Amino acid sequence: MSGERSGGTGDRPRTHREGAGATANEFRPATEEELVQILRRRLRSDWPVRADGLEVRSHGRCRTDLCVTVRPHGQAHVPDLLLGIEAKLTDWPRAVRQAALNRYVVDASFVAVPEALTAHGLLTMASFHGVGVLGVSARGVAVRLPAQLGVPDSSLRARALGQLFRTKARGRRATDELVQPQSEISDWGVA
Amino acid sequence: MHPLYGGVSPSFHHLVAFGNSDQASFRDPRVRDALDVMTVPGTIASYYDEATAAFVLSSQIPYLIDPRTPLFQEFLAKPRASHYSLAAWHGESVSAQLRAGGELAHFPASFFSGGVVDQMVREVVDRQRSYAGNATRVTKKLDRYARLLAAAMEELDVPLERASPTSAVAILAPYFAVRGEGDAWWKVMGDIWDACARLSDPSAISPVLCVGEREGEPGTRVTTISAAAVLGELLPQLPEDLARTVYIWITSFDERAVPEEALNELWNVIEAASPARNVINLYGGYFSICLRHAGLAGFGSGLTYSEARAWPALSSTGSAPPRYYVRELHAFMPPAGAANLIENEPFFACPCAACVSLAERGFTIASMPYHDLKLHFALSRQWELDTTAMHRPTELAAMLRHASSRLEAVRGRLVGRPPGAHLLTWANVLDFR
Numbered sequence: 001m002s003g004e005r006s007g008g009t010g011d012r013p014r015t016h017r018e019g020a021g022a023t024a025n026e027f028r029p030a031t032e033e034e035l036v037q038i039l040r041r042r043l044r045s046d047w048p049v050r051a052d053g054l055e056v057r058s059h060g061r062c063r064t065d066l067c068v069t070v071r072p073h074g075q076a077h078v079p080d081l082l083l084g085i086e087a088k089l090t091d092w093p094r095a096v097r098q099a100a101l102n103r104y105v106v107d108a109s110f111v112a113v114p115e116a117l118t119a120h121g122l123l124t125m126a127s128f129h130g131v132g133v134l135g136v137s138a139r140g141v142a143v144r145l146p147a148q149l150g151v152p153d154s155s156l157r158a159r160a161l162g163q164l165f166r167t168k169a170r171g172r173r174a175t176d177e178l179v180q181p182q183s184e185i186s187d188w189g190v191a
Numbered sequence: 192m193h194p195l196y197g198g199v200s201p202s203f204h205h206l207v208a209f210g211n212s213d214q215a216s217f218r219d220p221r222v223r224d225a226l227d228v229m230t231v232p233g234t235i236a237s238y239y240d241e242a243t244a245a246f247v248l249s250s251q252i253p254y255l256i257d258p259r260t261p262l263f264q265e266f267l268a269k270p271r272a273s274h275y276s277l278a279a280w281h282g283e284s285v286s287a288q289l290r291a292g293g294e295l296a297h298f299p300a301s302f303f304s305g306g307v308v309d310q311m312v313r314e315v316v317d318r319q320r321s322y323a324g325n326a327t328r329v330t331k332k333l334d335r336y337a338r339l340l341a342a343a344m345e346e347l348d349v350p351l352e353r354a355s356p357t358s359a360v361a362i363l364a365p366y367f368a369v370r371g372e373g374d375a376w377w378k379v380m381g382d383i384w385d386a387c388a389r390l391s392d393p394s395a396i397s398p399v400l401c402v403g404e405r406e407g408e409p410g411t412r413v414t415t416i417s418a419a420a421v422l423g424e425l426l427p428q429l430p431e432d433l434a435r436t437v438y439i440w441i442t443s444f445d446e447r448a449v450p451e452e453a454l455n456e457l458w459n460v461i462e463a464a465s466p467a468r469n470v471i472n473l474y475g476g477y478f479s480i481c482l483r484h485a486g487l488a489g490f491g492s493g494l495t496y497s498e499a500r501a502w503p504a505l506s507s508t509g510s511a512p513p514r515y516y517v518r519e520l521h522a523f524m525p526p527a528g529a530a531n532l533i534e535n536e537p538f539f540a541c542p543c544a545a546c547v548s549l550a551e552r553g554f555t556i557a558s559m560p561y562h563d564l565k566l567h568f569a570l571s572r573q574w575e576l577d578t579t580a581m582h583r584p585t586e587l588a589a590m591l592r593h594a595s596s597r598l599e600a601v602r603g604r605l606v607g608r609p610p611g612a613h614l615l616t617w618a619n620v621l622d623f624r
Contacts, residue, residue: 059525059527059557060512060513060514060525060527060557062527097606097607100606101525101606101607104555104557104558105557153555153558154553154554155554155558156555156557
């Protein structure tokens with residue numbers, strides 16, 4: 001599976017002494033804010049992002065690190081998808097819990113972590129809650145697990161949309177990579 | 192034994208604290224039906240003087256004012272404007288001491304000498320006794336609030352005729368937190384009650400007993416004397432010449448977090464005190480409602496907040512965060528977390544008007560508006576009051592165990608971590624009552 005780590009590293013980030021492929025995995029932003037900014041730039045450049053916003057008021061007193069709208073690939077007359085992303089440098093279980101609750105707000109919810117963290121434990125937990133996983137590295141953003149398309153609360157969704165700023169859609173990657181409908185849920189993470 | 196109430200007195204008083212963000216809630220007839228008395232913090236009554244008087248006196252809700260005297264106990268750092276206005280309610284000596292302290296005022300027990308106490312007691316009692324008289328100087332605001340109330344009631348087809356402002360239903364003596372008979376503040380409390388007894392109609396003035404835990408005696412194996420034990424020591428020593436109703440505040444007593452022994456201890460203390468006294472817990476939750484079976488006469492909280500209160504954290508205030516009360520758990524959760532719980536276990540869904548209306552409009556609890564969260568809480572409280580009145584403690588214990596088992600069956604599927612340990616703890620206490 002594309003998200004699995006080999007060599008028994010589990011969830012521990014590799015060091016630069018750990019062999020081939022390690023270079024991409026050395027990518028470690030200094031702060032979560034830096035991770036979010038890198039993520040935002042790469043999403044805008046790679047996918048047809050039409051609006052985005054940082055620290056978006058989502059539910060209760062919570063704020064989602066980054067929300068974006070993307071135009072569904074090849075579907076001009078279908079509403080944009082609203083995606084929510086919780087970014088974490090290390091505490092991915094917390095990110096997954098936050099992202100799981102964001103499913104009440106957005107069409108598809110993600111966690112974004114440095115690529116080195118995208119190991120079995122994270123993918124299993126995320127899959128269980130219908131949350132997608134984005135691995136961020138020096139090479140870009142990889143979709144390690146697509147998110148389940150959900151049915152958010154309409155008033156929360158509208159409130160989140162109202163906080164985003166329009167941007168010119170530049171990227172060409174298919175949004176199909178990012179989401180999977182409920183009927184196509186894979187058995188990823190089932191023992 | 193009344194068949195409906197199973198022998199429990201129906202006159203169990205539900206007090207709800209007033210906050211500035213609660214005005215719309217207190218105008219809602221469904222919330223009003225769920226409470227008996229509105230408690231007004233002295234800080235709000237003194238600082239938002241005219242607006243609070245106009246609201247309270249036009250509300251047609253029985254009310255009392257909590258003097259919040261512990262604000263002036265020991266140290267008060269960076270006093271706010273509301274602290275200065277409350278100090279004025281406690282007499283010129285307290286006001287002057289606050290002004291003199293600047294950024295860090297100090298009120299040791301020794302400050303409260305005979306003269307200072309007399310002045311404080313006179314001022315605090317007089318402010319409460321004369322509160323209804325404020326109506327004449329706030330007529331314009333009072334009329335406006337009265338119109339808002341009438342409109343809110345009419346919206347829900349509940350006619351309400353305008354009525355004259357009424358006096359407070361209880362007068363509370365000033366009070367301080369105490370840890371036992373050996374505490375210097377216990378002597379100050381004695382002086383306060385003596386001063387109350389010298390006023391006219393002292394039997395209408397209620398003592399307030401605010402207790403905290405203390406360290407055990409050196410050389411003994413007991414490291415801490417619990418706050419409930421301190422309450423048990425001091426309740427029998429209340430003065431006879433003041434009102435029979437006593438208001439209590441057990442500092443930092445979170446009913447969901449304290450161990451079973453502490454809950455049993457509190458039950459025993461209330462049971463022992465209740466024939467002689469009407470004991471009302473100023474800060475409590477569902478367990479306090481169950482304490483009606485021990486003889487507790489009432490309890491209070493805010494709308495979705497203040498089921499427990501620490502001292503000296505009294506100076507920190509602000510509006511409560513939005514929280515959803517899961518009535519079968521008797522606990523709060525973030526709205527989205529509650530939505531997730533109910534999705535996974537519909538047993539926890541609430542049939543109240545607020546929740547049903549939200550679902551009918553196609554929304555989830557995750558987006559429940561602030562006022563609706565408060566309405567839902569009030570309706571849940573009413574359900575808790577009705578349920579505890581109609582069932583014996585062992586039956587209430589069975590309900591708690593059932594809720595616990597439903598929660599544990601789905602816990603592994605949930606996103607959040609709903610509180611649930613308290614259910615079995617409470618059930619254990621109720622099982623033997």
